[in-house]
Amino acid sequence: MSTAIITFIIDGRDVSAREGQTILDVARENDIPIPTLCSLQGLHPVGACRVCLVEIKNTPKLLPACVTRPSEGMEVITDSERLRQYRKTITEMLFSERNHVCAVCVSNGHCELQSMAENLGVTHVRVPYLYPRLPVDATHARFTVDHNRCILCSRCVRVCDEVEGAHTWDMQGRGVDCRVITDLKQPWGTSESCTSCGKCVHVCPTGALTEKGKAVAEMVKRTQFLPYLKTMRESWS
Amino acid sequence: MAADSSKIAAPSADKRWRLVDNVMRRHGYRADGLIESLHAVQESFGYLDDVSLRFVAASLRLPPSKVYGVATFYHFFTLKPQGEHTCVVCLGTACYIKGAQKILDRIEQDYGIKPGETTPDNKLSVLTARCIGSCGLAPAVVIDGTMSGKLTADETAEHICRCVGA
Amino acid sequence: MSKVRVATVWLDGCSGCHMSFLDMDERLLAVAGMIDLVYSPLVDCKVFPEQVDLTIVEGAVSNEDDLHKVLHVRQRTKLLMALGDCAVTSNVPGMRNYFTRDDLLRRAYVENAQVNPSIPTEVIPPLLPKSRPVHEFVKVDIFLPGCPPHADLIFKTVADLLEGRLPDSTQKARFG
Amino acid sequence: MIPDELKAITDAETEASAKVRCRLNVCMAAGCQSCHGDKVLKALQAEVASRKLEGVEVRGVGCLGLCAEGPLVLVDPEHVLYQRVQAEDAADIVAALGGKPVKRLVCSLETPFFKRQKFIVLENSGKINPERLEDYVAHRGYEALATCLTERQPPEVVAEVLASGLRGRGGAGFPTGLKWQMVAKAAGPKKYIICNGDEGDPGAFMDRSVLESDPHRVLEGMALAGYAVGADHGYVYVRAEYPLAVKRLNNAIKQAQKAGLLGPSICDTAFTFNVEVRLGAGAFVCGEETALIASVEGRRGQPRPRPPFPAEAGLWGCPTLINNVETFANIPPIMREGGKWFAGIGTEKSKGTKVFALAGRVCNTGLIEVPMGITLREIIFDIGGGIPEGRKFKAVQTGGPSGGCIPEQFLDMPVDYDSLAKVGSIMGSGGMIVMDESSCMVDVAKFFMEFCRTESCGKCVPCRVGTAQMHNLLSSICAGTATMDDLALLERLCDTVKFTSLCGLGQSSPNPVLTTLRYFRHEYLAHITDKRCPAGVCNIHSLAEVHA
Structure with a gap:
């Protein structure tokens, strides 16, 4: 079966996409950086964090690169003053939403939110901090969930459902009251469905999910297993 | 049917579980019957608790977290038992323009409860609705399932007093 | 050429940013040659002077004294720099913000007190309801996050300012 | 059921009604029921029975429109309307x-409220008993379905809808015919029809009224859609907050199934169409197509990015046609009278009529249906009877939390999709809330933002955090504690949320703020700089409190 090839333009460069590829996939293949938070290779994209929005010529709407498929001749702009401003504001919104105290976080230096801010030149947060009171659940033998540092990207929910197949995690409530939960919102340590595989910890972009007893320098997340598992399973089935 | 052969036993002998099970069976114990099933639980028991959520999750073969996620996403569902009497104040635009907030303030003043709360003696719960579609009669309140329109804060207070006192 | 009048202010912070400032080491000599340090915890001066060219603020605004000070300082300063995460984000001082002021004081001065448990009413300035970053109260011209910001970054920023340039906005500075 | 059988029902109904000398139509829609219309019905029935009157029929009918004056009773053939009827009046x-x-009970039918309306969607509302299939059939119900199934091919049905120029009545106004065409062309052995009755706008009750007053009309519209696009299964998604509408809809489905108008081999053709009711559970965002689909599938009602559009991949990945209640209700008359007839009503780009729920500070609150292109002034001052208590008009809010507040200077603007969009609002589903000088526009913006904040599904960052932040800023403006910097931040957040949110709810959530900022900026400034609420609504903190 021949695969259709689509040629289009990203930031003035001619690029080509195989069928099924998203703008983000093609940009990565061509070393064109597009910031992302909720997207992770090996998980279904959800288009939720909105930092990967790109401009498409002659389209009034901004579209998320992680789910948008290119069409022939499409002209994509991944970086503009307007996009930078939106990305900055969205990042600031995330910092304001919960209690991200980088200085005392075990993920300090390995955090995707922190480096997003650094790369976008976010030197301060212009929207008022909301300072919600949120719990830390350390009932699991090996892992901790700190809701103060969660950005609700749903990577943990997806990896647990799509890859591990346990579906221990889900999201409760809605709006700013959303919270990731295990089983019936019970302490993680009492979850009957959790297999303690730790995939959720390693896909978590921030210090919300961490391993117990790890020092700052040690708590580096490893996500390489994901595309590998995915390939293995595809070849298996 | 495969689902029937491994049917999940009801949590207790309470006959209301049969009503819940009927709804789930009507939907073939399929996942898409989840919201309808939760409606059935709430209609039968007044609220959703861990026992009923686990029962529904097991019957529909759904992860508990997913059921909990759905139950908390929809504001029509409540995970707390309600008081003996309920007063739903509509907060649709028309009702808001015509003073629904004053009614809520009055209830708070009289009973010390805010929307979503129940009095300590468990007599009265006050809730809000985003719009009950009775805008022509704004402001509207639903007391123990009966809708009344065009009420002032005083009239509502009297009305509640009659219901709770009775 | 007259020297640039510089002040540093210490609000609710650990003084680590001031330490990092001192970590400029030998470069301090070069800086010292160009500035007049008119007010600072590092010098003996009780009154914040008028017409300060640059004020570097460390720490979050947590109590009434902090608030009064930062408003006063802003009035007398041309350029105001928020130095470090406490000044920029409220950082660790802000971690008390999920508790009410009363709960916090009771915990600190009553429940955890060994002797004479009572909430102080004198000497200690009253806490604001929340500990907040400086820019939520006054205009801040330059932000330098970090806990603490690295001495090199402080030097580069200060050097830029002393040479009359606004600091390079693309330079990487990060929280934490 | 075949066309001849439908005719037999009609004939029987005509014959039966010939024996009726006099008919007492009691409004049994939720509005009148809530002020004890049901007791009036019973009292009238008892009265007629006790007097042993022959040829007098007392029956419940759907919405008579003037909800403010309920309970309403319409006496035919005299055509006398009684208002505020109590059981004692029987x-x-x-x-x-x-x-x-x-x-003492007469309500004049010669007023503009009744005279200026034009009924298509509501043609049977208040005329038929919504709980009887026969009554609907006698009013040419299911005639269009029977004719189309036996005489016309599906593409012809789509062509008729295209010719009518009908646009979606749920909010955005997408051309209905195009949508049908897309689904009809989509490949797939299985397709679905969804009727969106998740009328979530606070201040809107058009769908509720249609479902309560004429449920068969919606089913007929759905069946026609199913035939046109090749779907054999439909869902009606109704708010659980509308128990009466749900009851009547379920009743209508049962009747239609029994009569062979739903189910297998409809009208003795190969066409099969089943309809199921799905209850909403209180989530405004489920009015958004993809969230609605998630909800019908039993999941959290969170939208997903489009494309793919539901017409290509909707319910369980199958091509799915989603239209709202009022859109489907327009279909039977379009099929009966022809698309050309429909296109002759309304304006060039907005055809037909629109049902509005008129509420707020206006004399005649209730349900109205007007031709597109009528002016706001005609609606509010003629049909609505103007502002009560001699107060002054300030603004009219259309489109709910996604719409905007339109000030006096645009009162003579025609009501159509494009004109409303031009002034920063939207047609929306048809909520129309009139406000007078006693409303503070900042407070109104805050009200809508509070709504969006609690209805935000939480999936995308700008809507989840942005609506909460904007609500906080509006609250502090209302409290008199905000600065001009806060106002600038509010405007920046409006822009970010509008252009970066995932779905329509988020993208349009700043609209009430943007329109009030555009037309009532002075009210914002009064709160911020003068620490004063011009309407006297907001509880402004004194300066001393602010500094404390």
Whole structure:
């Protein structure tokens, strides 16, 4: 079966996409950086964090690169003053939403939110901090969930459902009251469905999910297993 | 049917579980019957608790977290038992323009409860609705399932007093 | 050429940013040659002077004294720099913000007190309801996050300012 | 059921009604029921029975429109409308039959409220008993379905809808015919029809009224859609907050199934169409197509990015046609009278009529249907009877939390999709809330933002955090504690949320703020700089409190 090839333009460069590829996939293949938070290779994209929005010529709407498929001749702009401003504001919104105290976080230096801010030149947060009171659940033998540092990207929910197949995690409530939960919102340590595989910890972009007893320098997340598992399973089935 | 052969036993002998099970069976114990099933639980028991959520999750073969996620996403569902009497104040635009907030303030003043709360003696719960579609009669309140329109804060207070006192 | 009048202010912070400032080491000599340090915890001066060219603020605004000070300082300063995460984000001082002021004081001065448990009413300035970053109260011209910001970054920023340039906005500075 | 059988029902109904000398139509829609219309119905029935009157029929009908004056009773053939009827009035009303009407209860039908309306969607509303299939059939119900199934091919049905120029009545106004065409062309052995009755706008009750007053019309519209696009299964998604509408809809589905108008081999053709009711559970965002699909599938009602559009991949990945209640209700008359007839009503780009729920600070609150292109002034001051208590008009809010507040200077603007969009609002589903000088526009913006904040699904960052932040800023403006910097931040957040949110709810959530900022900026400034609420609504903190 021949695969259709689509040629289009990203930031003035001619690029080509195989069928099924998203703008983000093609940009990565061509070393064109597009910031992302909720997207992770090996998980279904959800288009939720909105930092990967790109401009498409002659389209009034901004579209998320992680789910948008290119069409022939499409002209994509991944970086503009307007996009930078939106990305900055969205990042600031995330910092304001919960209690991200980088200085005392075990993920300090390995955090995707922190480096997003650094790369976008976010030197301060212009929207008022909301300072919600949120719990830390350390009932699991090996892992901790700190809701103060969660950005609700749903990577943990997806990896647990799509890859591990346990579906221990889900999201409760809605709006700013959303919270990731295990089983019936019970302490993680009492979850009957959790297999303690730790995939959720390693896909978590921030210090919300961490391993117990790890020092700052040690708590580096490893996500390489994901595309590998995915390939293995595809070849298996 | 495969689902029937491994049917999940009801949590207790309470006959209301049969009503819940009927709804789930009507939907073939399929996942898409989840919201309808939760409606059935709430209609039968007044609220959703861990026992009923686990029962529904097991019957529909759904992860508990997913059921909990759905139950908390929809504001029509409540995970707390309600008081003996309920007063739903509509907060649709028309009702808001015509003073629904004053009614809520009055209830708070009289009973010390805010929307979503129940009095300590468990007599009265006050809730809000985003719009009950009775805008022509704004402001509207639903007391123990009966809708009344065009009420002032005083009239509502009297009305509640009659219901709770009775 | 007259020297640039510089002040540093210490609000609710650990003084680590001031330490990092001192970590400029030998470069301090070069800086010292160009500035007049008119007010600072590092010098003996009780009154914040008028017409300060640059004020570097460390720490979050947590109590009434902090608030009064930062408003006063802003009035007398041309350029105001928020130095470090406490000044920029409220950082660790802000971690008390999920508790009410009363709960916090009771915990600190009553429940955890060994002797004479009572909430102080004198000497200690009253806490604001929340500990907040400086820019939520006054205009801040330059932000330098970090806990603490690295001495090199402080030097580069200060050097830029002393040479009359606004600091390079693309330079990487990060929280934490 | 075949066309001849439908005709037999019609004939039987005509014959039966010939024996009826006099008919008392009691409004049994939720509005009138809530002010004890059901007791009026019972009292009238008892009165007629006790007097052993022959040829007098007392029956419940759908919405008569003027909800503000309910309970309403319409007496035919005299065509006298009684308002604010109580059970105690039954004796007087029955005694007056055939003679002089009961003066103290009469509501004139010669007012603009009734005269200026044009009924297509509501043509049967208040005329038929919504709980009887026969009554609907006698009013040419299911005629269009029977004719189309036996005489016309599906593409012809789509062509008729295209020719009508009908646009979606749920909010965005996408051309209905195009949508049908997309689904009809989509490949797939299985397709679905969804009727969106998740009328979530606070201040809107059009769908509720249609479902309560004429449920078969919606089912017929759905079946026609199913035939046109090749779907054999439909879902009606109704708010659980509308128990009466749900009851009548379920009743109508059962009747239609029994009569062979739903189910297998409809009208003795190969066409099969089943309809199921799905209850909403209180989530405004489920009015958004993809969230609605998630909800029908039993999941959290969170939208997903489009494309793919539901017309290509909707319910369980199958091509799915989603239209709202009012859109489907327009279909039977379009099929009966022709697309050309429909296109002759309304304006060039907005055809037909629109049902509005008129509410707020206006004399005649209730449900109205008007031709597109009528002006706001005609609606509010003629049909609505103007502002009560001699107060002054300030703004009219259309489109709910996704719409905007339109000030006096645009009152003479025609009501159509494009004109409303031009002034920063939207047609929306048809909520129309009138506000007078006693409303503070900042407070109104805050009200809508509070709504969006609690209805935000939480999936995308700008809507989840942005609506909460904007609500906080609006609250502090209302409290008199905000600065001009806060106002600038509010405007920046509006822009970010509008252009970066995932779905329509988020993208349009700043609209009430943007329109009030555009037309009532002075009210914002009064709160911020003068620490004063011009309407006297907001509880402004004194300066001393602010500094404390």
